[in-house]
Amino acid sequence: MAKMQNLYLSLNGIPTEAPEQSGKLYFARDPQGAWYPNQGNRLYEIDSACVRLHDALAQRVFGSLDSFYNFLMTAPEFLSTAGMNSEAPVSKDVFNQLLEKFPPSFPVNKALYLFDCRKLVSGVQECSKEVMQLQGEFYQALNLEELFFPEIKEEDGVRYVTSPVVTKIYALLGFTYIRMHSLLDYVTKLAIEFECLKTQFDSYPRLASKNSLYSDRKKISLNNRAGTLFEKCPLLTEVETVRNHLIHNGLIDDMPKVYRVISNGECVEKFLLFPDQDEQGRFDSFKNRTLFYGNENKINLRLPSITEEFQERLLSTLELLVEKVLI
Template identity: 45%
Template sequence: MILNLNGVPSKRPPKGGEVSFWHVSLHGWCMIQDDLAYDVEAACLGIHNELPGAVFGDKSIYTQLLPTMPQLVYLGGLNSESQMSCKAFERALSELVRLPYLNHFLYLNDVARLVSAIQLCDVEIGRMLGEFYRNLNLENHWPPPGVQLEDGVCWTSSASVTSLISTMNFIFIRMHSLLDYLTKLFHEIEHLATDFTVYPRLSSSKVLFGARKKLTVNGTVGTLFESCGLIDEVELVRNMVIHDGFLDDVPKLYVASRDGAIVEKFLLMPDRVDGHLVKFKNRSLWYSGEDKINLRLPKLVLEFRARLIATLGVAWGNLHEVAEARAAAVGER
């Protein structure tokens, strides 16, 4: 079974290389074509591997002392596998105060968590993209039981349609989450802690994508910090979903039928100009462009991932420079 962009499943992938999906055990519905997910993961792993050298100045210190660190260092307050309370964590740290490089390890795990969050957001985007097309292709949206399928185009609204649109909304929300996490990561790299006499706070804890103009990476061509239509759309849809709630007055899926069979299903996006909704007085939901988001959502995600990979590459390079500078400083002591 192949899931297609037009919402009509088939036995074979479409001709011409159009994006389609198949079911992969343990992963759900995945893009048949290269979805760039492994490239994102590889870039994140590179950053993870570079972090110890940047924080410690000498990666061998990290390697030697890692086995001596208690689990609370990398689980406490970060993972549900640790059932330790906040107060118990504070007491434990006061008892471990003489542990060599304790604050380095605590801070390292906090920064690494930003990278892990980027990995998780990207995985969720991939899985929700597959779920979106599973719903679009396989759910019985129309006609309801006992209703004759007639030729033409109609719209339907149901629990499955609400779920379909909510899944799409989640994809845009997660893409914007990635913009926030990337901003935090770059800010942290540019302001990496140097004083470990106390447990350092993350300098990026209150930083979001809106603060990107303060970063050296801002405006870099090919990254997610370059102003472009993709970023405009992600911000627009995310803000509409979060603040306004809906992309239409009623959650709608359009269904086109011909000769007694469904030939297409589609969702419409409102008209936009220069990253903003077309507005007249109080009205901003116009659909004259017949923008079928289901036909271009994978392309949008792939462009986002390509820019994500480039952005992570810049972060990796910046972190490597920090690691080399700190290693040199350690060598001069």
């Protein structure tokens, strides 16, 4: 097989050295080894919006960016890392003792609150990266890894494979949905916090969004806003449905499997079947049965469009949150 730098991953699981030039979506390997789609990837725009959110928060809490940057020149690093980052080897008790040593004039409570808010923004940045990384790993495994060992001669037709690699492929798919749902929780926390930004810092304030989840979105003014992650739509219902099923009910296939289409002794397609869904994005169900496969729903052909629409909605949501903070 050609070197990975010269390969492109396809949605149907068959890699190629020469992708079609007809606008068809494929995955290419970047210099750091990640696989990204050739179109529809809004990751850099999302990161840029998050940077603006970081600055907007600092401006609101400290009054201006200059005041915040001046504060950073004298502030110890542990204020932004202790209790949040493994680079700060500080226990809870030591952290509390250190806070008590600051003079009353030092804006320690204001800083702690700001860093807590910015941690939510950082969570959006990291989860967004994970979604795209997981998706790329999903297609890398589907395209490049041997699904079964040792290789055997196969007759023409369609047959399924189950193996450790198939288990990994399903795990990558499932965690992609779980991480998208994490982003739903994060943006809900951000929206709730931004509508209740603290202005009094006599003590270390508790986040208004602490323990809030996506199900609490009804509390925010952006709820049901078209084009955002708060709009009721089939995509977000699907993300919720799949995540809840994986967390509470286990697998999306009783026996995870990848189907292989063999023609003239060669594999010409691989695919994963996804459960049937209604128009709202929920799984079709009948009493105790929730996993029907009557529509040949090939999730490997749909996944990039799912993450693309999710990213578009996330970006629109973040841009609205930037405006809200700066008001």
